Amino acid sequence: MTLQETIEQIHPLSKEAMDRAKAHWDGIAKPLHSLGKLEDVLIQIAGITGKEEISIEKRALLTFCADNGVVEENVTQSGQEVTATVAENFLQEKATAAILCRGAHADLFPIDIGMARDTKVPRYKVAYGTKNMAKGPAMTREEAVRALETGIAVAEEKIAAGYQLMATGEMGIGNTTTSSAMAAVFLNQPVPELTGRGAGLSSEGLARKIAAIEKAIAINQPDPSDPIDVLAKVGGFDIAGMAGVFLAGAAHGVPVVMDGFISCVAALLAARIAPFAKDYMIASHVSKEPAAHLLLAELGKEAFLHCDMCLGEGTGAIMIFPILDQANAVYRGMATFDEAQIETYVPLT
Ligand SMILES: O=C(O)c1ccc[n+]([C@@H]2O[C@H](COP(=O)([O-])O)[C@@H](O)[C@H]2O)c1
Numbered sequence: 001m002t003l004q005e006t007i008e009q010i011h012p013l014s015k016e017a018m019d020r021a022k023a024h025w026d027g028i029a030k031p032l033h034s035l036g037k038l039e040d041v042l043i044q045i046a047g048i049t050g051k052e053e054i055s056i057e058k059r060a061l062l063t064f065c066a067d068n069g070v071v072e073e074n075v076t077q078s079g080q081e082v083t084a085t086v087a088e089n090f091l092q093e094k095a096t097a098a099i100l101c102r103g104a105h106a107d108l109f110p111i112d113i114g115m116a117r118d119t120k121v122p123r124y125k126v127a128y129g130t131k132n133m134a135k136g137p138a139m140t141r142e143e144a145v146r147a148l149e150t151g152i153a154v155a156e157e158k159i160a161a162g163y164q165l166m167a168t169g170e171m172g173i174g175n176t177t178t179s180s181a182m183a184a185v186f187l188n189q190p191v192p193e194l195t196g197r198g199a200g201l202s203s204e205g206l207a208r209k210i211a212a213i214e215k216a217i218a219i220n221q222p223d224p225s226d227p228i229d230v231l232a233k234v235g236g237f238d239i240a241g242m243a244g245v246f247l248a249g250a251a252h253g254v255p256v257v258m259d260g261f262i263s264c265v266a267a268l269l270a271a272r273i274a275p276f277a278k279d280y281m282i283a284s285h286v287s288k289e290p291a292a293h294l295l296l297a298e299l300g301k302e303a304f305l306h307c308d309m310c311l312g313e314g315t316g317a318i319m320i321f322p323i324l325d326q327a328n329a330v331y332r333g334m335a336t337f338d339e340a341q342i343e344t345y346v347p348l349t
């Protein structure tokens with residue numbers, strides 16, 4: 001579907017399915033709501049799919065790989081060539097996300113949405129990297145829409161293949177610089193408060209990164225009320241691809257798990273494009289990057305894990321798959337009050 005068609009297909013969650021899922025939890029022989037957020041997330045998934053039964057066995061991690069022209073400003077610890085190296089390692093189970101996917105029974109799909117080099121990673125390239133946003137717009141508006149629609153198309157491909165749960169990930173040297181820029185515009189907060197050390201940076205490097213972001217915002221003047229303008233001027237192709245996945249998941253009734261800082265920025269971009277898309281997103285962890293908790297708060301999301309992770313690739317999102325599985329095992333397999341011959345539990349007030 002096009003971006004516009006996708007936006008038009010995004011509706012509120014099914015309240016009826018959520019009521020049925022809640023009633024199912026309440027009938028299970030254990031104190032009411034004693035699995036807390038684990039109960040809530042399955043109720044959310046019921047609302048997303050419209051079904052009381054939860055099926056999340058077939059799951060995919062979509063990891064968008066892209067390069068960022070702003071690396072010219074010396075805002076990263078490693079060189080741009082690392083993007084391509086790690087991206088190829090996804091295919092050989094040599095990157096962290098690949099190992100975690102194996103453990104969580106998830107299929108990993110790396111996607112070249114805009115790397116500066118060609119690799120063996122499936123090519124959905126919008127361009128060979130973005131332009132340096134400290135000197136002008138990172139991409140054209142047309143490229144921004146095409147990158148969003150690439151994410152939508154990849155997600156739709158996986159949904160058509162039967163995937164029931166999707167996670168978002170990225171790989172792109174320099175993408176914490178673009179993410180901090182987008183976060184500063186969307187949250188209307190000072191750049192230094194939203195900017196961290198990314199994949200590792202000295203204090204001088206951090207100062208250069210803050211200056212580059214401030215310059216990019218000053219020269220491009222992104223319009224906070226126009227999310228695609230913000231993406232085009234100070235964003236990246238990986239962020240656009242992930243936002244496309246959030247939008248497609250919402251349009252097709254498939255839950256999408258958020259990852260760390262960059263993924264949270266993509267989630268906020270999707271929510272600014274289509275506000276109901278928020279309800280289809282599941283938060284996983286709180287990244288160590290300073291803006292992560294602010295983005296989650298803005299989205300009204302609470303994460304399961306606080307592990308100070310800042311690896312990206314979708315690693316935090318995959319970490320919650322076993323947690324969701326355990327919750328679903330209880331939801332599916334536990335005896336009800338009737339079966340366990342326990343009188344209905346009445347909560348103390
Ligand atoms: O997901 C996060 O919260 C996160 C935080 C910091 C860094 N990263 C990863 O590190 C890379 C970006 O870091 P940098 O310093 O090059 O902007 C990129 O490939 C991300 O996957 C990821």
Ligand SMILES: Cc1cc2nc[nH]c2cc1C
Nearest residue numbers: 078082086199311312313
């Ligand atoms: C080695 C390496 C692996 C990564 N994975 C995600 N971002 C990364 C950045 C670096 C530098």
